[in-house]
Amino acid sequence: MREFLKTKGFKMTPQRELIFRSFFELTDHVSVDELYIKVRKKDSSIGYSTVWRNLKLICKVGLAEEVNVGDGITRYDHITKVPHGHLFCINCKKLIEFNVEQIIAILAQTASDKNFAPESFKIEIQGYCEECSKDNKSDSNGFSQKQQKLN
Amino acid sequence: MREFLKTKGFKMTPQRELIFRSFFELTDHVSVDELYIKVRKKDSSIGYSTVWRNLKLICKVGLAEEVNVGDGITRYDHITKVPHGHLFCINCKKLIEFNVEQIIAILAQTASDKNFAPESFKIEIQGYCEECSKDNKSDSNGFSQKQQKLN
DNA sequence: AGTCTAAATGAAAACGACTTTCATTTTCAA
DNA sequence: TTGAAAATGAAAGTCGTTTTCATTTAGACT
Structure with missing residues (x-):
């Protein structure tokens, strides 16, 4: 190092x-x-x-x-060598990785079609992980925790 | 309204x-x-x-x-009715939308496989748009503009 | 080993987007 | 018309990030 x-x-x-x-x-x-x-x-x-x-x-x-x-x-x-996407649990803030090879291929094509020179890809799913989805059925309006409150 | x-x-x-x-x-x-x-x-x-x-x-x-x-x-x-992804130009900050139906289908399957309850999907490509990629060949280290500087 | 210069450190201050507070004004239902 | 609830504008507060600055340290070169 x-x-x-x-x-x-x-x-x-x-x-x-x-x-x-x-x-x-x-x-x-x-x-x-x-x-x-x-x-x-x-x-x-x-x-x-x-x-x-x-x-x-x-x-x-x-x-x-x-x-x-x-x-x-x-x-x-x-x-890591393999690019990956993230599952982000809105409730417990855990980040879980998943494979995105297939998706990257599609995105590369999309970028190319639009003459866009890609530097990086971001693929993310926000929602509730297995544990948190057991109880947390409510409170899903698309706002993040931080932005939940409005006055 | x-x-x-x-x-x-x-x-x-x-x-x-x-x-x-x-x-x-x-x-x-x-x-x-x-x-x-x-x-x-x-x-x-x-x-x-x-x-x-x-x-x-x-x-x-x-x-x-x-x-x-x-x-x-x-x-x-x-x-809008159709979900879409974003092409974000690191240089001019422009956001361009693109169709992601096919990708959403894959992601929904991925989430389901992991017992993750999705609330929203984010699909994004960062890079240089057609205009900006003409001149901006250098300076692509993966940092955003704001984070470019380090001391 | 001693010296020098650039890099690194720690504390504190600055930054900047976002969010809240508060006194005041406005909306609108009764 | 009136009163309660909601909305407004200005200012202050929040909070993660970033910079400043005085000081220390690493490592190249005598």
Whole structure:
């Protein structure tokens, strides 16, 4: 990792090491806050902005990407070889991945038809996961939690 | 419109009338700021929060929905009968719609396979539109404009 | 090992879109 | 006409994100 970063002009530091490690240990999508909390448990002197900057850096060097489901929180997703879509549970905020090969093929064709040069694809289903759909039958008006309230 | 709102417990006002009219005149996706500017040209005494609240109201009564492409700006999209995806130009911020019937069918199946109860689908391609891809060959690292800068 | 420069850090402040508050005005049903 | 509920405008508040700035540190080069 140190060498990898060096080739891109970045230095390794103890803080960075810890942040990178912590991020790659996780398998799910993490927000800055979540990673900050996790990292703080190991080194409580690390600042929030350092965590933030390093997540941005991980994206910049191509090892993660931002996921934005519209609830106002940016999450960071490991970049895997296979592109995937997200099932986002409106209730428990869980993100579940699913395969989108077939869909990407269709989208690539769509873009091409419209002379649009695609950089990335976003495929997302919002709804209720298996657990949450058991109880949560009501309250589904299409607004996100945050936007639910209106006066 | 007045009657329609009345049935839902809302009142009509001159400001609301103007805001609704202005919104429905537009065919494209508008942000609060954009609508605020448009509305101000007709009545410069209208407040920003009134425009914001009325866009929320239009959503609430089911005539529009929020679109969030991850650039930090919420746009409001007219609800049409046909569901559609969005081509978002990273450069000029234009949103272009496209048909997604086939894809929705696949996604519905996917959700069903995972016992996920879908409420809405989001299908989006980020990239460069025909005009912008003519010059903008560089600068495509997957970051949105806003997130481009890092220190 | 010592020195230098660019990069990295932490704390705090700034930013910006969104949302709420509050005093006042307006709508509309009775 | 009148009163309760809803709507408005201005201003302030919220909150995740981003930048600033003074200081420290990494790593290249003597």
